[in-house]
Amino acid sequence: MLPAIEWKKDKVIMIDQRKLPEKEVYMECEDYNHVAEAIEMMVIRGAPAIGVAAGFGVALGLLRVENEENLDEEFDRIFRRLERTRPTAQNLFWALERMKRTFEENRRLALPQLKKIVVQEALDIEKEDIETNKKIGFLGKDLLQDGQFVLTHCNAGSLATAGYGTALGMIKSAFKEGKKIQVYVDETRPLLQGARLTCWELDRENIPVTLITDNMAGHFMQKGKISLVVTGADRIARNGDTANKIGTYSVAVLAREHDLPFYVAAPLNTIDFSMKDGSEIPVEERNAREVREVGGRCLTLSHVKVENPAFDITPARYISAIITEKEIARPPYKKSLAKLIKP
Numbered sequence: 001m002l003p004a005i006e007w008k009k010d011k012v013i014m015i016d017q018r019k020l021p022e023k024e025v026y027m028e029c030e031d032y033n034h035v036a037e038a039i040e041m042m043v044i045r046g047a048p049a050i051g052v053a054a055g056f057g058v059a060l061g062l063l064r065v066e067n068e069e070n071l072d073e074e075f076d077r078i079f080r081r082l083e084r085t086r087p088t089a090q091n092l093f094w095a096l097e098r099m100k101r102t103f104e105e106n107r108r109l110a111l112p113q114l115k116k117i118v119v120q121e122a123l124d125i126e127k128e129d130i131e132t133n134k135k136i137g138f139l140g141k142d143l144l145q146d147g148q149f150v151l152t153h154c155n156a157g158s159l160a161t162a163g164y165g166t167a168l169g170m171i172k173s174a175f176k177e178g179k180k181i182q183v184y185v186d187e188t189r190p191l192l193q194g195a196r197l198t199c200w201e202l203d204r205e206n207i208p209v210t211l212i213t214d215n216m217a218g219h220f221m222q223k224g225k226i227s228l229v230v231t232g233a234d235r236i237a238r239n240g241d242t243a244n245k246i247g248t249y250s251v252a253v254l255a256r257e258h259d260l261p262f263y264v265a266a267p268l269n270t271i272d273f274s275m276k277d278g279s280e281i282p283v284e285e286r287n288a289r290e291v292r293e294v295g296g297r298c299l300t301l302s303h304v305k306v307e308n309p310a311f312d313i314t315p316a317r318y319i320s321a322i323i324t325e326k327e328i329a330r331p332p333y334k335k336s337l338a339k340l341i342k343p
């Protein structure tokens with residue numbers, strides 16, 4: 001299992017996902033600003049991995065504080081910087097709030113002790129994320145049958161989490177059980193997470209993978225080559241509307257047209273119960289260069305107008321089930337998701 005992110009000797013080490021699969025390069029972050037930049041530049045990406053990075057970012061920030069004077073202001077500065085990085089990933093805000101709670105509960109302790117507790121909390125977030133993904137994989141694997149062809153979009157694997165993955169976790173678990181699963185991977189323009197990251201990850205696990213361009217999904221569904229779709233999620237509103245990588249909505253509509261199950265695999269901390277529906281989810285708009293260019297090479301007129309929303313919202317009515325670590329939620333999601341957080 002390859003770790004996308006690690007805490008080592010009071011530093012944060014990340015595999016630079018912008019460079020994969022060509023180069024395996026690691027980036028070392030020594031302060032919280034560096035972690036924030038790594039999230040913004042997508043050295044690390046994928047909602048759960050962003051959450052883990054944010055937890056480590058807060059821990060790094062507090063570790064570098066030298067005296068207790070202005071501790072609250074310093075915490076606030078760290079929190080606000082990390083909060084500004086990527087607006088859609090719910091796990092980012094969830095992790096920051098959890099770190100804030102830990103900070104506030106232990107605020108009166110001596111600084112060295114407070115630092116220890118905050119670092120431990122960030123490490124717990126990382127550990128729990130791996131366990132959560134394994135549970136999602138265990139529950140979700142029964143939705144996949146021997147001999148099926150699964151389509152996935154973007155990367156919801158080890159690289160997008162602390163380890164194992166959500167959508168890819170389901171596929172890996174089913175495969176490990178002996179089911180002969182084959183995976184179609186959408187390349188996922190503009191940043192090609194499918195082509196660069198998902199293909200790389202599945203290939204390392206010896207899971208058969210076929211890369212297609214995003215506009216081929218309908219064709220393969222029509223030909224009967226795809227049995228079902230599984231994706232991850234960046235944020236799920238309480239009615240089940242789901243934000244995920246741009247292009248997910250089109251795939252979900254196509255799946256409905258072809259009577260194929262469309263599954264979303266995500267941890268409970270991706271669900272934002274404060275949001276009534278998908279219209280409230282903020283969709284990140286990224287730099288136009290990501291669309292104009294591929295691998296640093298301009299494909300079009302350098303001044304052409306571009307739109308670059310990083311995510312889209314799939315309405316709950318297209319989603320056959322949401323696989324969480326606790327249970328598989330089925331429609332109507334307002335009811336089934338609410339049940340998941342009842343003690």
Ligand code: MRU
Binds near residue numbers: 046047048234
């Ligand atoms: O822009 P990215 O690469 O961070 O987008 C990632 C996705 O959309 C993933 O599908 C999502 O975060 C789920 S990862 C388990």
